[in-house]
Amino acid sequence: MQGGAKMAVATIKDIAKLANVSVATVSRVLNDSNRVTEKTKNIVLAVMEENNYMPNEIARSLSKRETNTIGVVVPDINNPFFGKVIKGISSISDKEDLYMLLCDTDENEEKELKFLDMLVRQRIRGLIITPTMNNDEFNPEYMKALAKLNIPIVLIDRDVKYSNFDGVFSDDIEGSYQAVDCLIKEGHEKIAIIAGPITSKPGRDRFRGYTKAIEMNGLAVDDKYVHYGDFKLESGYELTKKILSMKEPPTALFVSNNMMNLGCIKALAELKLEIGKDIGLIGFDEVEMLEIMGINVSVVDRPMERMGVRAMMILKDRLENPKVKEEDVQRIILHPTLKLRGSEKKK
Amino acid sequence: MQGGAKMAVATIKDIAKLANVSVATVSRVLNDSNRVTEKTKNIVLAVMEENNYMPNEIARSLSKRETNTIGVVVPDINNPFFGKVIKGISSISDKEDLYMLLCDTDENEEKELKFLDMLVRQRIRGLIITPTMNNDEFNPEYMKALAKLNIPIVLIDRDVKYSNFDGVFSDDIEGSYQAVDCLIKEGHEKIAIIAGPITSKPGRDRFRGYTKAIEMNGLAVDDKYVHYGDFKLESGYELTKKILSMKEPPTALFVSNNMMNLGCIKALAELKLEIGKDIGLIGFDEVEMLEIMGINVSVVDRPMERMGVRAMMILKDRLENPKVKEEDVQRIILHPTLKLRGSEKKK
DNA sequence: CTGAAAGCGCTAACAG
DNA sequence: CTGTTAGCGCTTTCAG
Numbered sequence: 191m192q193g194g195a196k197m198a199v200a201t202i203k204d205i206a207k208l209a210n211v212s213v214a215t216v217s218r219v220l221n222d223s224n225r226v227t228e229k230t231k232n233i234v235l236a237v238m239e240e241n242n243y244m245p246n247e248i249a250r251s252l253s254k255r256e257t258n259t260i261g262v263v264v265p266d267i268n269n270p271f272f273g274k275v276i277k278g279i280s281s282i283s284d285k286e287d288l289y290m291l292l293c294d295t296d297e298n299e300e301k302e303l304k305f306l307d308m309l310v311r312q313r314i315r316g317l318i319i320t321p322t323m324n325n326d327e328f329n330p331e332y333m334k335a336l337a338k339l340n341i342p343i344v345l346i347d348r349d350v351k352y353s354n355f356d357g358v359f360s361d362d363i364e365g366s367y368q369a370v371d372c373l374i375k376e377g378h379e380k381i382a383i384i385a386g387p388i389t390s391k392p393g394r395d396r397f398r399g400y401t402k403a404i405e406m407n408g409l410a411v412d413d414k415y416v417h418y419g420d421f422k423l424e425s426g427y428e429l430t431k432k433i434l435s436m437k438e439p440p441t442a443l444f445v446s447n448n449m450m451n452l453g454c455i456k457a458l459a460e461l462k463l464e465i466g467k468d469i470g471l472i473g474f475d476e477v478e479m480l481e482i483m484g485i486n487v488s489v490v491d492r493p494m495e496r497m498g499v500r501a502m503m504i505l506k507d508r509l510e511n512p513k514v515k516e517e518d519v520q521r522i523i524l525h526p527t528l529k530l531r532g533s534e535k536k537k
Numbered sequence: 538m539q540g541g542a543k544m545a546v547a548t549i550k551d552i553a554k555l556a557n558v559s560v561a562t563v564s565r566v567l568n569d570s571n572r573v574t575e576k577t578k579n580i581v582l583a584v585m586e587e588n589n590y591m592p593n594e595i596a597r598s599l600s601k602r603e604t605n606t607i608g609v610v611v612p613d614i615n616n617p618f619f620g621k622v623i624k625g626i627s628s629i630s631d632k633e634d635l636y637m638l639l640c641d642t643d644e645n646e647e648k649e650l651k652f653l654d655m656l657v658r659q660r661i662r663g664l665i666i667t668p669t670m671n672n673d674e675f676n677p678e679y680m681k682a683l684a685k686l687n688i689p690i691v692l693i694d695r696d697v698k699y700s701n702f703d704g705v706f707s708d709d710i711e712g713s714y715q716a717v718d719c720l721i722k723e724g725h726e727k728i729a730i731i732a733g734p735i736t737s738k739p740g741r742d743r744f745r746g747y748t749k750a751i752e753m754n755g756l757a758v759d760d761k762y763v764h765y766g767d768f769k770l771e772s773g774y775e776l777t778k779k780i781l782s783m784k785e786p787p788t789a790l791f792v793s794n795n796m797m798n799l800g801c802i803k804a805l806a807e808l809k810l811e812i813g814k815d816i817g818l819i820g821f822d823e824v825e826m827l828e829i830m831g832i833n834v835s836v837v838d839r840p841m842e843r844m845g846v847r848a849m850m851i852l853k854d855r856l857e858n859p860k861v862k863e864e865d866v867q868r869i870i871l872h873p874t875l876k877l878r879g880s881e882k883k884k
Numbered sequence: 885c886t887g888a889a890a891g892c893g894c895t896a897a898c899a900g
Numbered sequence: 901c902t903g904t905t906a907g908c909g910c911t912t913t914c915a916g
Contacts, residue, residue, distance in 0.1 A: 548908090548909055548910085549909060549910060549911095550909075550910095560909090560910080560911090561911085561912080563910095564909095564910065564911060564912085565911095567910085567911095568911080592909090592910080593908090593909055593910070594910095595908090595909080595910090596908070596909030596910040596911090597909080597910055597911075598910090599908085599909080599910075599911095600909075600910045600911045600912080601910085601911065601912095
């Protein structure tokens, strides 16, 4: 019933013929050039309408030697952080008629490289990427892979060492500093950190904020309270159990990312420890659900959606005005804010 | 340092020249045709390597009149359900060298239509879509928009009325039936439902499961316990408060989607009602976080990732073997399972 | 096995 | 303002 069966799709040529004009003219109305009479324009438009003409962007891209797709590469689409970031990106890209080729690397370097390869072949115009953590070490191969793309690249959240790509980051040192400083001001002295991999910039920075706060308050970092996880839930869970079974357990925990924070909360629940009473806690990154469910956990809150927005704005800018000098880098650092909900309290 | 500046990208022509062969030959090694000597093949490959040749998929697509991208259209990427679904899709598409143009419609019909338009222009090979709810009413316009695509379409979760697209759904009637039946068996007699919009199939089906369970147990549906929300958090929250302020409040709640369930839990927390004690509760759709955080809420659990996987498998199949007859539709219905965690209990 | 040449659907000079 | 024509980078007959 609905529509012809396998009738070949109309091309610009068909339209030209039916409208009694040249293909150039059709192309012109397509591109909204003003160099065409209102009258012929309307005729062409009508013919297009009638024949349900749908310009072929592939042909267009080839001819213009430029697509209107961008690549978006994230490590895990199920991490709420990236969900938000993507929302932010598309809120801008939609308006710019730029479309998103989405790649989920699963925190897997090999996959990431494969995706990058694919994305070049697809001739994406620009790339927004949060590199896999493993790539954080100085990695010439990886940098080469990115450079080979030869298109504007905007980093989000994670940096590529010794590179100078544009990027949107958050001031994690500051965020962590505030969190730990707050715990100290609440009276906690034995504060453990569940840190991320020191091989990643966020991991390092959040750890640095921790040490900074402790030292600025005239205390000393106690190695036995420093534990490294991998930013995943499981490690937050395990480390929390481990930490709380110490002879002299800390009175507060600073957990440096959302997933580990969830693991930590799970462990705390199992240990029947009441947050903000039996144990102080501040996490890094908001987890909407927690608040929704009335679980009051204080966190260092980053403007996630905004990070996506800013990244896309930089990319858009680059697309319009290519980077001229190597030094001319746009690195935006957004500031987190401390969201206090009581879990920082000391009994 | 890394790589030439703005040297034009190598084309098949360049490679041909450098390798002293024709473009046809280069194209053949590109497509791994066996109609080329091992020797020449190696030469060509070497030249490609040297010059960092990256085939232009755009040109390729135009020439073959077929791209290798698919469209994935979801209503909200921040809903964990779709996050999982997307994971499922890409677990298959990655292997098939099919890439995802992702569109987040924000449950907005207009946006959706715009995306569909864009996707045809991009000449995607196939589409996996969860239509916006507003489209659930018989909507000839919308059906036309989909039909116009003239490519394989696989629906996920939400149906398009009077259409016969392939799709992957869940047996929501059964799932809801089980949930409510379970509540009854636990001794609850006054069970309220926070239903979804009856304009959506999931909304309707989940409501039907509710009535079915009640009637099959020889009870009668009491209208005052039936409340309609919009599948969003806020409405779950509001309705819960409303329901529990009734003169004769129910002893149990069946909440028919994950977001409203969260809202409900939030409200319950505020009302200081202990779930599974002061009030019975079963939700629809797992929310990982809940379990993680030790909030024991029983739910009707659907195989989300699997739904994505199956959808992509159908699409792959369609791409390889186009649908022949109109009647030859693949509609998969996956079965939910009841995950009991105690919240269904009656004090 | 390899090359020449036409063409995919559109854009962009260049004429007129 | 409009038409002609030469590509964009690749695939695919059709000869050889």
